[in-house]
Amino acid sequence: MNAKKVSANVVAVLIAAFFAFPTYWMVTTALKPKKDLLSSDFDLIPSSVTNSNFVTAWTKPGFLQSLGNSLLVSLSAVVAALVIGLLAALALSRMRFRGRKGFVMLMLVAQMAPFEALLIPMFLMMRDLGLYEQLSSLVLIYFAVTLPFCAWTLRGFVNGIPIELEEAAMVDGCGRWGAFRRVTLPLLGPGLVATSVFAFITAWNEFLFAKVMVRAEDKETLPVWLSGFQSAFGTDWGGAMAASALFTVPVLVFFLIVQRKMVTGVTAGAVKG
Amino acid sequence: MTAVETTDAAVPVRNSSPAPRRAVAGGARRRRGSAFDRLLPYLLLAPAVIGILWLIGFPVVSVVVTSFRKLDLGELVRGQIVWVGLDNYTKVLSDPRFWEITIRTVVFTAAVVATSVVVGLAIALLMRQLSTPIRILLQICMLLAWAMPIIASTTVYQWIFDQQYGILNKILVKLGFDFAGYSWFSTGTATLSVIGLLIVWQAIPFLAFSLYAGVIGVPADLYEAAGIDGATAWQTFRAVTWPELKPLLMMVTFLSLLWDFKVFTQIWVFKEGGPSGGSTTLPVLQYLEGISQSHFGVAAAVSVLMVVILTLLTVSYLRKLLQTQEGKL
Numbered sequence: 001m002n003a004k005k006v007s008a009n010v011v012a013v014l015i016a017a018f019f020a021f022p023t024y025w026m027v028t029t030a031l032k033p034k035k036d037l038l039s040s041d042f043d044l045i046p047s048s049v050t051n052s053n054f055v056t057a058w059t060k061p062g063f064l065q066s067l068g069n070s071l072l073v074s075l076s077a078v079v080a081a082l083v084i085g086l087l088a089a090l091a092l093s094r095m096r097f098r099g100r101k102g103f104v105m106l107m108l109v110a111q112m113a114p115f116e117a118l119l120i121p122m123f124l125m126m127r128d129l130g131l132y133e134q135l136s137s138l139v140l141i142y143f144a145v146t147l148p149f150c151a152w153t154l155r156g157f158v159n160g161i162p163i164e165l166e167e168a169a170m171v172d173g174c175g176r177w178g179a180f181r182r183v184t185l186p187l188l189g190p191g192l193v194a195t196s197v198f199a200f201i202t203a204w205n206e207f208l209f210a211k212v213m214v215r216a217e218d219k220e221t222l223p224v225w226l227s228g229f230q231s232a233f234g235t236d237w238g239g240a241m242a243a244s245a246l247f248t249v250p251v252l253v254f255f256l257i258v259q260r261k262m263v264t265g266v267t268a269g270a271v272k273g
Numbered sequence: 274m275t276a277v278e279t280t281d282a283a284v285p286v287r288n289s290s291p292a293p294r295r296a297v298a299g300g301a302r303r304r305r306g307s308a309f310d311r312l313l314p315y316l317l318l319a320p321a322v323i324g325i326l327w328l329i330g331f332p333v334v335s336v337v338v339t340s341f342r343k344l345d346l347g348e349l350v351r352g353q354i355v356w357v358g359l360d361n362y363t364k365v366l367s368d369p370r371f372w373e374i375t376i377r378t379v380v381f382t383a384a385v386v387a388t389s390v391v392v393g394l395a396i397a398l399l400m401r402q403l404s405t406p407i408r409i410l411l412q413i414c415m416l417l418a419w420a421m422p423i424i425a426s427t428t429v430y431q432w433i434f435d436q437q438y439g440i441l442n443k444i445l446v447k448l449g450f451d452f453a454g455y456s457w458f459s460t461g462t463a464t465l466s467v468i469g470l471l472i473v474w475q476a477i478p479f480l481a482f483s484l485y486a487g488v489i490g491v492p493a494d495l496y497e498a499a500g501i502d503g504a505t506a507w508q509t510f511r512a513v514t515w516p517e518l519k520p521l522l523m524m525v526t527f528l529s530l531l532w533d534f535k536v537f538t539q540i541w542v543f544k545e546g547g548p549s550g551g552s553t554t555l556p557v558l559q560y561l562e563g564i565s566q567s568h569f570g571v572a573a574a575v576s577v578l579m580v581v582i583l584t585l586l587t588v589s590y591l592r593k594l595l596q597t598q599e600g601k602l
Contacts, residue, residue: 088321121335144328244425255420
């Protein structure tokens with residue numbers, strides 16, 4: 001290795017440390033005993049380790065409730081968006097019909113809709129529907145946020161599956177449904193997983209609507225609950241970090257599964273020139 | 274969330290009803306143009322289209338309509354409809370605070386987008402130079418930052434930057450600087466700088482990964498040719514890497530603009546737009562007007578203006594994008 005290559009690697013390690021540090025700090029803080037946290041000692045490396053912060057966070061009133069709410073809302077929204085998005089994707093990708101172009105453009109434009117700017121009408125609409133203060137308002141909103149993304153992304157994945165395979169299955173006696181179920185759906189598996197994970201993370205992260213639409217404490221989602229940690233934890237940073245870590249784990253696991261697949265997916269259509 | 278185009282792989286979109294031979298299949302044999310076949314695509318699309326029109330289309334119309342109404346808590350409770358024409362817009366646009374906030378939002382967005390795109394590109398270029406284990410290490414560390422839920426990372430940053438016990442001040446003191454008890458949130462600009470760092474930190478991984486995918490996609494013989502011609506590193510970048518990466522770079526810049534302009538969570542959780550309104554951006558203003566003070570008409574006007582500004586920022590790329598996509602269909 002020449003000097004240039006060595007220095008590039010050194011710089012890369014420093015950058016890696018910069019990106020990893022908050023995760024490191026979150027985990028080590030969560031593991032430190034309470035007395036070590038509110039001290040002015042220099043404590044980059046924990047001197048002793050405890051699980052008491054995780055116990056505190058886990059048993060804090062509202063944590064499990066809001067975890068459940070978050071899971072319920074995110075999963076229902078994503079399952080609905082995925083199924084309905086897949087139906088639309090199949091039509092847009094596999095069929096020829098009048099107005100197809102317009103529908104494709106509708107999906108493209110809809111996923112660029114700046115949802116934050118629709119806060120007021122969404123609030124008024126949910127109020128009119130009697131869904132204000134109901135978790136179902138969040139299900140509807142997250143469904144709307146993720147649906148165009150799911151339809152658009154899945155259309156790309158379906159386009160990537162050669163139609164000849166379906167045709168071959170039909171020649172061999174499958175019906176259209178059979179060809180879809182036995183050929184297309186299995187091949188679509190990775191795409192479905194990747195799309196659903198990204199949609200799930202969007203819903204899992206969402207804060208603004210969750211804060212506005214439901215105010216009752218027993219209906220808070222995890223981001224809202226965690227954002228109010230200072231009232232819940234006081235200066236208990238250990239508990240707050242443990243809660244943050246617990247909030248991160250599911251996302252991290254999902255993310256590691258699909259990351260590679262999606263990077264190319266999101267940007268492959270960059271405009272030339 | 275936004276994904277602009279997924280792998281439109283080698284297989285072109287084609288007609289999918291290739292006169293299926295399904296003599297065996299249970300029901301009646303359907304011919305190519307049967308009513309069911311013609312209706313099927315619309316039936317498949319119906320739920321999605323209804324969902325989009327109801328939950329996106331209607332609010333889009335409604336936000337514009339609401340911005341022409343006086344709608345405070347009183348009108349809302351009484352169900353009263355009071356048209357005030359452009360009053361909400363006059364009120365918002367004649368408020369010097371609005372312009373201050375708008376400029377702050379635009380500058381903040383521009384700074385965050387520019388920093389994250391430039392650093393993301395630098396890291397993407399750097400990754401090509403690395404030995405494999407170091408590159409994987411860097412990728413894993415960036416993945417950790419990318420995957421952390423926004424509220425979790427915001428909470429961690431608050432703790433790192435904590436005035437009394439934050440590790441950052443402790444490190445700075447250790448290095449000999451007088452940062453004991455230093456507050457990073459004493460002014461709006463300082464607060465926004467920390468928030469900007471948080472956003473950049475979390476935005477770079479996506480940018481670096483996508484741009485790296487673009488970098489390794491540049492044909493190697495172009496670099497060889499540049500090397501034979503004796504080009505310097507900078508000349509190689511200008512003549513080879515830049516033209517190949519430009520489309521991708523514009524795309525990720527566009528996506529970053531869309532995402533970073535609308536940031537609410539981090540700003541709100543840090544200081545709720547404070548101290549004394551110093552870190553308030555347009556999304557925060559919209560929330561304060563609409564939700565905190567129940568001036569729904571005024572807030573709707575702010576929302577509309579927000580979209581107008583965002584459109585102005587992205588219009589040239591947006592136009593190109595829509596044209597290209599339409600051409601592809």
